[in-house]
Amino acid sequence: DRMMNPWNPASDLARLNREGSAGPVAVPREIREVVGQALYYSGLSDGAFDISFAAAGQHYDYRAEKAPDKAVLRRARQGIDYRGIQLDEDSGTIAYAIPGLQIDLGGIAKGYAVDRAIAMLERAGVRAAVVAAGGDSRILGDLGDRPRTVGIRHPRKPGEYAALIPLADTAISTSGDYERFFLRDGVRYHHILDPDTGRSAKGVQSATVLAPGTIDSDALSTTIFVLGVERGLALVNRLPGVDAIVIDSEGKLHYSEELLRADSQ
Secondary structure, three states: OOOOOOOOOOOHHHHHHHHHHHOOEEOOHHHHHHHHHHHHHHHHOOOOOOHHHHHHHOOOEOOOOEOOOHHHHHHHHOOOOHHHEEEEOOOOEEEEOOOOOOOOOOOOHHHHHHHHHHHHHHHOOOOOEEEEEOOEEEEEOOOOOOOEEEEEEOOOOOOOEEEEEEEOOEEEEEEEOOOOEEEEOOEEEEOOEOOOOOOEOOOEEEEEEEEOOHHHHHHHHHHHHHHOHHHHHHHHHOOOOOEEEEEEOOOOEEEOHHHHHHHHO
């Protein structure tokens, strides 16, 4: 939080957002690691995952039920382009090459933190544990004689699960339109923004990803949510060791190829 919370003016990320457009800013190794992985997934998804969505995201206030008007959003979208993020590992700096560019690591930083916590437990000799941060969790080991059962929350029925999955030594992340949102005139404004439009992504209620690491499942669940069912699952099906369950806007469940094969066996 002290490093990567953009809303904390004393954080390293907030300082980068203030100064990055003026030139390279020295940032901690942890931020460089997370930004580097974010840029990887930006390239992999042709920009569907883009931490510079913050140029538009900073104008939303879900508690106050505020969304930017068309003029504000039009200006903000000019600052959304991950290719304007210049990461220099040799100098340990990041600079912004596009005016108005801002970054928010909300779609990947929790996954990174969970992985770091699991690594600490492993170094301490712990063989079975669960570390969870909101919608991002990682399971270390199992229950001894069986895997743990993890529930995927139903996006429209509080307290109910849409699916139950047995897991061991796996990371799992869910991105949903039900965590931070408000409704206005029948439209759901939620925090998962499409970088192309600066508006809430449509077509999906939730996207759950299983992957070896939580930094990967965290980023990919957001990516798939933005890409939608068809393009999102096509991406997952190309990635070894990664699976997904997507709930579309009608509440129908869609599974990646590996999960479908496992279910049929």
